[in-house]
Amino acid sequence: MSRVFAPLAFVVMALFAVAPIIVSNAPYEQTMGLVQKVFYYHVPSAMLMFISAFVCGIASAVFLFKRSAAADRVAVAAGELVVLFGIVVLVTGPLWARKAWGVWWEWDARLTSSLLLWMIFLAYLLVRRYGGPGSEKLAGAMALFGMANVPFVYVSVNYWRTIHPKTSVVMTLGPGMRSAFWFCAVSFGMLYVLLLTLRRRLEDQQAQVERLYLALDD
Amino acid sequence: MKRRLVTVVVLVLAVSALALAGQPPATPAAQDGFVPVNSLPQAEQLPAAPLLIAAYSFVWVALMVYVWFLWRRMSRVERELADLNRRVQNR
Amino acid sequence: MRQFLRVAWVVMRKDLTVEMRSREIVYTTVFFAASCVLVFAFALVREGRPLEDAAAGILWISIAFAGTLGLGRTFERERHTETLRALMLAPSDRPAIYVGKLLGILALLAVVEAVLLPMIGVLFHAPVMASPGWLLALLFTGTVGFASVGTLFAAMLVRARSRDVLLPVLLYPITIPVIIAGVRGTAAILQSAPDEPMARFWAALLLFFDVVFVTLSLWTFEPLMTE
Numbered sequence: 458m459s460r461v462f463a464p465l466a467f468v469v470m471a472l473f474a475v476a477p478i479i480v481s482n483a484p485y486e487q488t489m490g491l492v493q494k495v496f497y498y499h500v501p502s503a504m505l506m507f508i509s510a511f512v513c514g515i516a517s518a519v520f521l522f523k524r525s526a527a528a529d530r531v532a533v534a535a536g537e538l539v540v541l542f543g544i545v546v547l548v549t550g551p552l553w554a555r556k557a558w559g560v561w562w563e564w565d566a567r568l569t570s571s572l573l574l575w576m577i578f579l580a581y582l583l584v585r586r587y588g589g590p591g592s593e594k595l596a597g598a599m600a601l602f603g604m605a606n607v608p609f610v611y612v613s614v615n616y617w618r619t620i621h622p623k624t625s626v627v628m629t630l631g632p633g634m635r636s637a638f639w640f641c642a643v644s645f646g647m648l649y650v651l652l653l654t655l656r657r658r659l660e661d662q663q664a665q666v667e668r669l670y671l672a673l674d675d
Numbered sequence: 676m677k678r679r680l681v682t683v684v685v686l687v688l689a690v691s692a693l694a695l696a697g698q699p700p701a702t703p704a705a706q707d708g709f710v711p712v713n714s715l716p717q718a719e720q721l722p723a724a725p726l727l728i729a730a731y732s733f734v735w736v737a738l739m740v741y742v743w744f745l746w747r748r749m750s751r752v753e754r755e756l757a758d759l760n761r762r763v764q765n766r
Numbered sequence: 767m768r769q770f771l772r773v774a775w776v777v778m779r780k781d782l783t784v785e786m787r788s789r790e791i792v793y794t795t796v797f798f799a800a801s802c803v804l805v806f807a808f809a810l811v812r813e814g815r816p817l818e819d820a821a822a823g824i825l826w827i828s829i830a831f832a833g834t835l836g837l838g839r840t841f842e843r844e845r846h847t848e849t850l851r852a853l854m855l856a857p858s859d860r861p862a863i864y865v866g867k868l869l870g871i872l873a874l875l876a877v878v879e880a881v882l883l884p885m886i887g888v889l890f891h892a893p894v895m896a897s898p899g900w901l902l903a904l905l906f907t908g909t910v911g912f913a914s915v916g917t918l919f920a921a922m923l924v925r926a927r928s929r930d931v932l933l934p935v936l937l938y939p940i941t942i943p944v945i946i947a948g949v950r951g952t953a954a955i956l957q958s959a960p961d962e963p964m965a966r967f968w969a970a971l972l973l974f975f976d977v978v979f980v981t982l983s984l985w986t987f988e989p990l991m992t993e
Contacts, residue, residue, distance in 0.1 A: 601982055
């Protein structure tokens with residue numbers, strides 16, 4: 458694993474260094490102008506927030522139903538990343554909205570449900586930290602409900618009257634925008650894999666530490 | 676078990692079809708697809724730049740802060756692990 | 767299936783019998799809900815009089831708060847007498863126990879809502895009798911949505927630390943969509959000209975939430991309650 462880690466980290470850093478150049482070469486959007494370029498970081502972060510919520514939910518299901526401690530460690534890592542990418546989405550979005558819509562925030566379906574999804578996984582982390590023994594299972598249940606929330610967040614923008622751009626935007630991008638977007642999406646995706654692996658390794662090592670403490674006590 | 680799952684899925688689909696037969700979507704600017712354009716009136720550029728820069732900087736800072744915290748915790752745990760391994764071997 | 771329903775029924779009857787002896791939870795929860803309505807009615811004023819458009823919102827907020835309180839108290843009683851563990855030891859279908867407890871909570875919230883509705887009608891001049899069918903449908907589906915998740919988490923938290931503050935922390939982000947749908951549907955009904963198609967839309971959405979939440983809760987109750 459460590460043999461893959463260093464080159465992967467290098468690749469991710471290179472991608473992120475190149476990204477601003479690629480983004481500035483992408484064409485402007487007709488109505489929103491320069492500020493639309495937040496899109497290239499905002500949407501991949503949102504995609505990863507959803508993907509991470511799924512990873513956390515599935516890992517929690519495996520943990521609850523198959524009693525796999527390893528799955529629980531993946532779930533914790535994924536849960537933290539939902540909150541991290543969620544913060545990114547919830548800060549870059551309003552910065553874009555301030556220019557595009559004139560307001561920092563709107564209580565429309567997409568924004569409200571995204572905020573709630575983020576809060577569900579924040580509660581996931583809180584209960585793991587402060588719930589005492591046995592709180593991993595409770596957190597797992599939280600993650601399952603959070604995962605069930607994700608499709609709802611995703612389609613909310615297509616079915617409710619909302620000012621947030623629809624999901625059709627990504628699939629109908631023009632060639633200049635499309636390449637920039639998918640470049641950023643791939644960079645973020647690789648970054649996500651890197652962070653997930655690192656965080657999970659931290660959990661594995663902590664579990665090992667606890668095992669060793671118990672072994673020493675005997 | 677599988678029958679329960681199928682019943683639930685059918686119920687959910689039926690109810691969602693009912694529920695979502697509701698609102699006609701309105702289409703304000705740039706909702707269905709982005710329209711690319713290559714030049715931009717000069718007046719547009721300046722007010723948006725600080726917001727754009729703030730957004731990108733925030734992403735970088737947030738990711739780096741997270742990686743830094745992760746790094747700190749990992750080195751602490753690795754030290755503890757090495758120490759414990761040594762103690763177990765010395766027994 | 768019949769065994770399942772019988773277990774659920776027995777659990778619910780046990781809860782109701784115990785409660786009927788002292789009626790402590792019912793009285794305190796109803797009083798709390800009524801106080802909630804009053805607090806909000808006096809907090810949200812326009813020109814010195816309560817905001818009439820806020821009736822639906824205040825109703826659902828009071829149900830949510832009273833529900834959280836009732837859930838906490840009900841399961842606190844379980845913890846105190848260790849009956850939950852006894853139930854788990856019984857050779858019965860675990861999800862049936864969940865359904866039994868859910869029915870008990872629903873009964874409690876039904877009493878609360880029966881008191882709150884006339885209060886809302888009187889204090890806010892709200893036409894609660896205008897479309898009783900849709901209003902009841904909204905209240906029922908919304909309460910089931912809220913109580914289904916609440917019962918699951920309250921049962922789980924019986925053995926956890928900081929359980930009093932963790933229940934709202936866990937419950938509200940998940941049930942806020944239910945509350946939103948309930949408020950929007952109820953507001954549509956309580957308008958001067960009741961908007962029934964709107965109410966039907968929100969009631970259908972609430973039904974969708976109910977199906978998802980009850981299914982998830984039934985699936986996860988057993989692995990969550992076993993060590």
